[in-house]
Amino acid sequence: GIYLDYNATTPVDPRVYSTMEPYFKEFFGNPASAGHHWGWIAENAVAKARTQVASFIGCKSMEVTFTGGATESNNWVIFGLISKLREENPEAPIHFITSNIEHSSIMKGMAAAQKMGVEVDFLPVNKFGVVELEAVKAAIKPHTKLMSFIWVNNEIGSINPIPEIAALCKEKQIYLHTDATQAVGKIPVNVTEMGIDLMSFSGHKIYGPKGVGALYIRGKDPKVQLNPLIYGGGQERGLRSGTVNVPAVVGFGTACELCQQNFTAEVQHMKDLRDFLWSELQQNIPGVKLNGHPTDRSPANLNITLPGIKTEQILPRLQKLGVSTGSACGTGAMVVSHVLKGLGLSTEEVQCSLRLSLGRWTTQDELSRAAQILKQAIQK
Ligand code: PMP
Structure with a gap:
């Protein structure tokens, strides 16, 4: 089969895997065991991974806290901040701003925050799937405490102007989370230079293992901004309790280092392939439409709407093609992508939409074949 679902997850790079393996075997220690060398080896490995991750995103090691992935990091920001603000002043009103095309972990986390009495604005996006700076400015209230915007959209590959929004947040003393x-590994990211306060990211989208990620929290003492989400033994400086998943963290560190080392060439490789795929699709599927921005988009992603063909109808013929659809009809309940809806697509159009995402091991030959498979499926 041809795997074109790198935005869902990536294979673990063999170089990543080989650095992880010893931490399942001989180096099995608990990094919190400070009294013996099994513990020290694990502790050093976690420390090294933290420097690799920090270097990749342009911050200090102490600003990186390991989590169980981006879902956890996103939830931590929302509920850790509410907890902190309520502790400081239980009566004060709280206002958060986000968009209506966020990942479900933000969408649903923010909805839960609303139930806790937090005011939340879900800003609409423009036709390219981008949050407009003017709309952001207009939404700010005296009690706005947090803005959270997805940097690169996982479905449509649109890119939000995060550095510009960060500058606005700084001026208004509002935390900016992204x-x-x-975004990491696909567009330049430097949290310090770009003025970002909080940033979530994950291992398994950058050729690392699943179930590990990080939250970047600006500054020396993260407890100033956020309360923990998970309490317990005090690991990760008391910010995220639970025994650290050492092999996963080591793999995440290696994954970041590899992305950093090959960044420019890798991004160019993805862009070339993406543009090649788009031209193949246009040649083979008359009337195919691209969702999101035509050029200012993730190098790894194409989201297309097929002309009047529901993906459901052709899915049986696409079994050899690992792609993702804009709507899923699993248990009889149709789930239509809120992202494509947010772009202004009709339900019908959403049902005709496909996401193709590529990465490190995608070849031009695979993309030619993928376009042929799609063409044939449609013709039938
Ligand atoms: N945010 C975005 C934009 C994502 O694409 C994903 C993964 N689909 C997540 C958050 C969740 O990440 P994780 O799987 O690490 O929890």
Whole structure:
């Protein structure tokens, strides 16, 4: 089969895997065991991974806290901040701003925050799937405490102007959080230079293992901004309790280092392939439409609407093609992508939409074949 679902997850790079393996075997220690060398080896490995992750995103090691992935990091920001603000002043009103095309972990987390009495604005996006700076400015209230915007959208590959929004937040003394899960490794990210306060990202989208990620929290003492989400033994400086998943963290560190080392060439490789795929699709599927921005988009992603063909109808013929659809009809309940809806697509159009995402091991030959498979499926 041809795997074109790198935005869902990536294979673990063999170089990542080989650095992880010893931490399942001889180096099995608990990094919190400070009294013996089994513990020290594990502790050093976690420390090294933290420097690799920090270097990749342009911050200090102490600003990186390991989590169980971007879902956890996103939830931590929302509920850790509410907890902190309520502790400081239980009566004060709280206002958060986000968009209506966020990942479900932000969408649903923010909805839960509303139930806790937090005011939340879900800003609409423009036709390219981008949050407009003017709309952001207009939404600010005296009690706005947090803005959270996805940097690169996982479905449509649109890119939000995060550095510009960060500058605005700085001026207004509002925390800026970004879900950078699909941004790291694909566009330049430097949290310090770009003035970002909080940033979530994940291992398994950058050729690392699943179930590990990080939250970047600006500054020396993260407890100033956020309360923990998970309490317990005090690991990760008391910010995220639970024994650290050492092999996963080691793999995440290696994954970040590899992305950093090959960044420019890798991004160019993805862009070339993406543009090649788009031209193949246009040649083979008359009337195919591209969702999101035509050029200013993730190098790894194409989201297309097929002309009047529901993906459901052709899915049986696409079994050899690992792609993702804009709507899923699992238990009889139709789930239509809120992202494509947010772009202004009709339900019908959403049902005709496909996401193709590529990465490190995608070849031009695979993309030619993928376009042929799609063409044939449609013709039938
Ligand atoms: N945010 C975005 C933009 C994502 O694409 C994903 C993964 N689909 C997540 C958050 C969740 O990441 P994780 O799987 O690490 O919880």
